[in-house]
Amino acid sequence: MLFDIDKKPASAMAAIDDAGGQLTYGELVHLRSELATILPERELVFCLCENRVGALGGFLSLYDCKDVCLLLSAHIDKALLKVLDETYGPSYYWMPEVMVEERGYEIVYDFKGFVLCKTGKKAPELHSDLSMLMTTSGTTGSPKLVRHKYGNIESNAKNVAKVFGWTQEERGIVDLPMQYTMGLNVINSHIYAGATVLLIEVNLMSPKYWAFIKEQKGSNFTGVPFSYEILNRLRFWKMDLPYLTTMAEGGGKLSDTLFKTFADFAVEKDKRFFATFGTTETSARLAYLPPEQATTHIGSIGHAIPEGQLILVDQNGLEITEADVEGELLYEGPNVTMGYGTCVEDLAKGDEFCGVYETGDLAKKDADGFFYIVGRKKRFLKLFGLRVSLDQSEKIISENFGGIECACTGDDDQMLIYITQEDLKDEVKKLISEKTGLMAKFFDVRVIESIPRFESGKINYKALGQ
Amino acid sequence: MSNIEKLKDAFVEGLEIPMEEVETATMDSVDKWDSIGQMSLVAIIEDAFEIELEPDEVMQFTSFEAGKEILKNHNIDL
Numbered sequence: 001m002l003f004d005i006d007k008k009p010a011s012a013m014a015a016i017d018d019a020g021g022q023l024t025y026g027e028l029v030h031l032r033s034e035l036a037t038i039l040p041e042r043e044l045v046f047c048l049c050e051n052r053v054g055a056l057g058g059f060l061s062l063y064d065c066k067d068v069c070l071l072l073s074a075h076i077d078k079a080l081l082k083v084l085d086e087t088y089g090p091s092y093y094w095m096p097e098v099m100v101e102e103r104g105y106e107i108v109y110d111f112k113g114f115v116l117c118k119t120g121k122k123a124p125e126l127h128s129d130l131s132m133l134m135t136t137s138g139t140t141g142s143p144k145l146v147r148h149k150y151g152n153i154e155s156n157a158k159n160v161a162k163v164f165g166w167t168q169e170e171r172g173i174v175d176l177p178m179q180y181t182m183g184l185n186v187i188n189s190h191i192y193a194g195a196t197v198l199l200i201e202v203n204l205m206s207p208k209y210w211a212f213i214k215e216q217k218g219s220n221f222t223g224v225p226f227s228y229e230i231l232n233r234l235r236f237w238k239m240d241l242p243y244l245t246t247m248a249e250g251g252g253k254l255s256d257t258l259f260k261t262f263a264d265f266a267v268e269k270d271k272r273f274f275a276t277f278g279t280t281e282t283s284a285r286l287a288y289l290p291p292e293q294a295t296t297h298i299g300s301i302g303h304a305i306p307e308g309q310l311i312l313v314d315q316n317g318l319e320i321t322e323a324d325v326e327g328e329l330l331y332e333g334p335n336v337t338m339g340y341g342t343c344v345e346d347l348a349k350g351d352e353f354c355g356v357y358e359t360g361d362l363a364k365k366d367a368d369g370f371f372y373i374v375g376r377k378k379r380f381l382k383l384f385g386l387r388v389s390l391d392q393s394e395k396i397i398s399e400n401f402g403g404i405e406c407a408c409t410g411d412d413d414q415m416l417i418y419i420t421q422e423d424l425k426d427e428v429k430k431l432i433s434e435k436t437g438l439m440a441k442f443f444d445v446r447v448i449e450s451i452p453r454f455e456s457g458k459i460n461y462k463a464l465g466q
Numbered sequence: 467m468s469n470i471e472k473l474k475d476a477f478v479e480g481l482e483i484p485m486e487e488v489e490t491a492t493m494d495s496v497d498k499w500d501s502i503g504q505m506s507l508v509a510i511i512e513d514a515f516e517i518e519l520e521p522d523e524v525m526q527f528t529s530f531e532a533g534k535e536i537l538k539n540h541n542i543d544l
Binding site for chain 2 (some may be wrong): 204210229233234239338384426438440441
């Protein structure tokens with residue numbers, strides 16, 4: 001069974017959520033066997049997730065029953081969900097019971113506040129290696145999916161558990177959404193180890209959050225750069241959290257100042273600070289910096305996880321072996337997924353990455369063999385650690401305003417949006433803020449005479465920066 | 467500018483809401499008042515009043531009214 005769930009003590013707690021839900025390993029085994037009798041293999045299931053035991057139990061069981069889940073937020077934009085539903089035509093949904101009424105499906109099974117519903121559609125053709133699907137974009141939620149194969153999340157859970165040294169005593173705090181690759185990886189690496197995850201919906205700024213992790217003796221925390229900004233703002237070091245021994249970071253680059261603050265704090269308080277690096281395309285983590293190196297390698301993503309390899313290549317695709325030379329970062333390992341999907345036919349496709357993923361990040365390696373991300377080739381930003389696709393943002397803006405001219409650039413602090421119509425300035429800002437769910441201050445809308453383009457018609461982004 | 471005006475301005479700027487909604491604003495009533503909004507709001511308030519809030523105060527800053535009480539504890543007359 002997945003992660004040897006059936007070999008863990010049946011009464012051991014796999015997950016506890018902040019709404020009072022509890023899930024034991026024994027219940028997971030039972031749920032899996034029940035679903036196996038109800039559901040044929042190779043159904044396409046949209047899992048509308050919340051960090052709740054019912055959502056997690058459903059996903060793990062459906063995965064193990066060889067059904068293919070697309071993990072989405074239960075709070076996904078309705079229009080986007082409609083597009084995804086029409087594009088892929090799921091045969092089932094696993095979703096919060098409270099959402100059934102609005103969708104009007106027939107309930108087939110229910111479990112801890114979540115239900116399995118039949119849509120009446122026949123599942124599309126799914127490649128036999130296809131194990132699950134996730135969306136690439138954290139916020140604009142483009143319908144571009146990452147096709148995972150069997151072995152991806154299994155190997156990443158195993159190797160990440162090894163890196164952190166998780167045992168069944170561990171109590172991992174998971175407030176990153178389970179439909180987000182790193183959130184799921186934190187969960188899976190704990191389940192692999194027979195440990196307990198503490199699933200949290202309330203936000204870090206809520207007193208309920210801290211009361212919950214104190215009461216449940218949370219022993220490790222994983223956050224994106226934004227989480228660390230909040231901890232910093234909360235003067236986290238003033239809090240008394242004796243059970244919390246490990247702090248992990250990933251999902252974006254922490255500023256060097258914050259990195260140093262937390263690396264130093266960990267040394268002072270005898271805790272471990274792990275900087276990690278991952279992508280959805282590699283089923284989350286691909287690199288980590290050993291905690292004992294944190295204070296001496298500020299800003300580094302470390303080296304590859306077990307069974308993986310990081311390679312730097314130059315513009316001609318040749319490997320760079322010298323230290324401190326920049327190149328594109330490639331990763332090779334068993335957690336590399338199969339490729340992308342943008343239409344239902346893609347779900348029948350096989351492995352296109354073939355074990356190697358071009359991260360699109362520019363990196364260098366120091367003389368000690370530790371890697372540093374220095375820039376990005378691909379067109380996306382990480383606003384507070386949430387990936388926002390620039391091309392998708394352009395598409396959203398253009399489509400919403402009758403095909404207007406629009407170009408998006410920027411850095412991880414702010415997106416710059418160039419349009420040519422003054423009167424739409426405020427509306428564009430409002431729209432993109434709504435669609436991404438991020439504060440309007442992260443977007444700077446600038447009106448210019450025309451969008452500079454190359455002869456090919458492609459936008460000349462370099463000319464925009466001038 | 468009076469302190470109460472400063473506080474109201476901080477809400478308008480930090481949470482991106484209209485002035486008329488400030489007095490009744492709570493974490494539940496304002497869409498943008500999530501953790502990002504909270505952080506942005508607290509940062510603006512700390513700068514505007516030159517104070518440093520304690521962890522508990524940051525967390526309890528969940529409505530305009532609660533905010534007023536917290537500022538009073540820092541000897542700010544509203």
